[in-house]
Amino acid sequence: MTPAQLSTTPGQQGHSAELRRAAQRIGSGVDRRRFLTVTGAAAALAFAVNLPGAGTAAAAELDARKITEDPFTLGVASGDPQPDSVLLWTRLAPRPYEADGGLPAERVEVRWEIARDSRFRWIVRRGTSTAHPEFGHAVHVDARGLDSDRTFYYRFRAGSWISPTGRTRTAPSAWARNSSLTLAAVSCQAYHDGYYTAYRHLADEDVDVVFHLGDYLYEYAVTAVGGVRNYTDRVLPDHFNRETLTLEDYRMRYGLYKSDPDLRAAHAAHPFVVTWDDHETENNYAGDTPENSVPPEEFLLRRAAAYRAYWENQPLRAPQLPTGPDMRLYRRLKFGRLAQFDILDTRQYRSNQAYGDGWKVPGPESEDPSRTMTGAAQERWLIDGWKASDALWNVVPQQVTFSQRRDVPTDAYKLSMDSWDGYSASRQRIMDGAEAAGVDNLMVLTGDVHVGYAFDIKKDFDDPASRTLGTEIVATSITSGKDGADKPASWDNQTTANPHMKFYNGRRGYVKVSLGRNEARADFRTVSAVTTPGAPVSTAGSFVTEAGNPGLNPA
Structure with missing residues (x-):
């Protein structure tokens, strides 16, 4: 499941536009003190609705051909190998030390390939995934239909830019008597x-x-x-x-x-x-319970921010996507x-x-x-x-x-x-x-x-x-x-x-x-x-x- 396929529940859709704006404010660092002190528990829920499909999916699409700096500065990663799949990750950030990574708040289509060889002569799976600004332009691809217990190579493309090549491996089959x-x-x-x-x-x-x-x-x-x-x-x-x-x-x-x-x-x-x-x-x-004596709602907002950034920046599947x-x-x-x-x-x-x-x-x-x-x-x-x-x-x-x-x-x-x-x-x-x-x-x-x-x-x-x-x-x-x-x-x-x-x-x-x-x-x-x-x-x-x-x- 890609971020584009992550949909909100009816209850999440029922949250007010004010909560969505609150989530966007903490994401951009605007009005931090006000955000941290208003109705903390409710405001934390805003993280659950600041997702594609909850009023923000209509963000414009950026033509990847217009990206003029290498967007793959953070490299690539893979994780949680299973017998028929592995999670592939990257995050588009031409300027990784900036809050927006150097990209506008527009979605970007990213192509991916996974192959048996490092020169990509034997490609076994390929596809496209959307890098959403709501997720810091992170890409999580659950590459399925792979042979078990094998080494694979993978890479991403955005416009004319090609990521570094990553190497990964699937797990043995569930019944394998691997030694x-x-x-x-x-x-x-x-x-x-x-x-x-x-x-x-x-x-x-x-x-x-x-x-x-x-x-x-x-x-x-x-x-x-x-x-x-x-x-x-x-x-x-x-x-x-x-x-x-x-x-x-x-x-x-x-x-x-x-x-x-x-x-x-x-x-x-x-x-x-x-x-x-x-x-x-x-x-x-x-x-x-935080380390220091701060209001519980303030700490939970911080925890929500930390958990979301963790998911965005790690090779984790959709079931690990945090809710608040x-x-x-x-x-x-x-x-x-x-x-x-x-x-x-x-x-x-x-x-x-x-x-x-x-x-x-x-x-x-x-x-x-x-x-x-x-x-x-x-x-x-x-x-x-x-x-x-x-x-x-x-x-x-x-x-x-x-x-x-x-x-x-x-x-x-x-x-x-x-x-x-x-x-x-x-x-x-x-x-x-x-x-x-x-x-x-x-x-x-x-x-x-x-x-x-x-x-x-x-x-x-x-x-x-x-x-x-x-x-x-x-x-x-x-x-x-x-x-x-x-x-x-x-x-x-x-x-x-x-x-x-x-x-x-x-x-x-x-x-x-x-x-x-x-x-x-x-x-x-x-x-x-x-x-x-x-x-x-x-x-x-x-x-x-x-x-x-x-x-x-x-x-």
């Missing part, structure tokens, strides 16, 4: 903290799919010289040197991030499966009989952090059985999906550290209230559900914490001799935290306090995981620096876990 799958996991890419060198190396890796586990962008200000990148050959516009609040702000911030050539190279090389954490909206928000401040991001992908991936959203539905957030001594508040990390509906969806799974490996890509993580090896330890440690009853329900469903090979993929970890998931984390239920692989950041260190300051305390922690490294990079029928292998790939470009990549540690015998051992 191998290699994935990479990445997270946390603060632009102002360094260069995306790890992405350049990842583009050259032989992987089938990349899972992005959150913090694709950061809401924080970026200085004129790009933070620690310290540019001497360019000056970034002043509007980046403020925190993101509006749809316009978030769109331009994606323009900045996606203008990075190393990030574009990784997207062009591999299909991505994305999920967010907090910084795509605001640091450490929880459900509808709500977006169904959790979803399931299968790669034959080898692996099932249950992608979680641990931000949108969680209870507020206990004890005011941070590292705190656990107690009745954090251990309250009513607290949830996922919300009840997502929790049921996850456990029901395990019950129906016929996959050898059940993998859960999600955001925050799942395993227990004490800060010191004494009885006076503290736990992170933002991680699953702050939602211990919710975690226990998930582990009990995995056991009841007979999940033998559980693997959790995690981001967020800017370090690489490897954990055994224990039935009772307080008893090292208790049964191991699965493994957790934590991908370090791409840049967040700057260069890092092989042994962070907390290394001694955490490795001693947590005997189920098998690995801890604080450099930047990514993790590569190879799933096979007999075992899974995790290679922690790190770079020596991100504050200067061009650092080499190396393997900081490698671990394996046997199928049917959970627990990590050095490779």
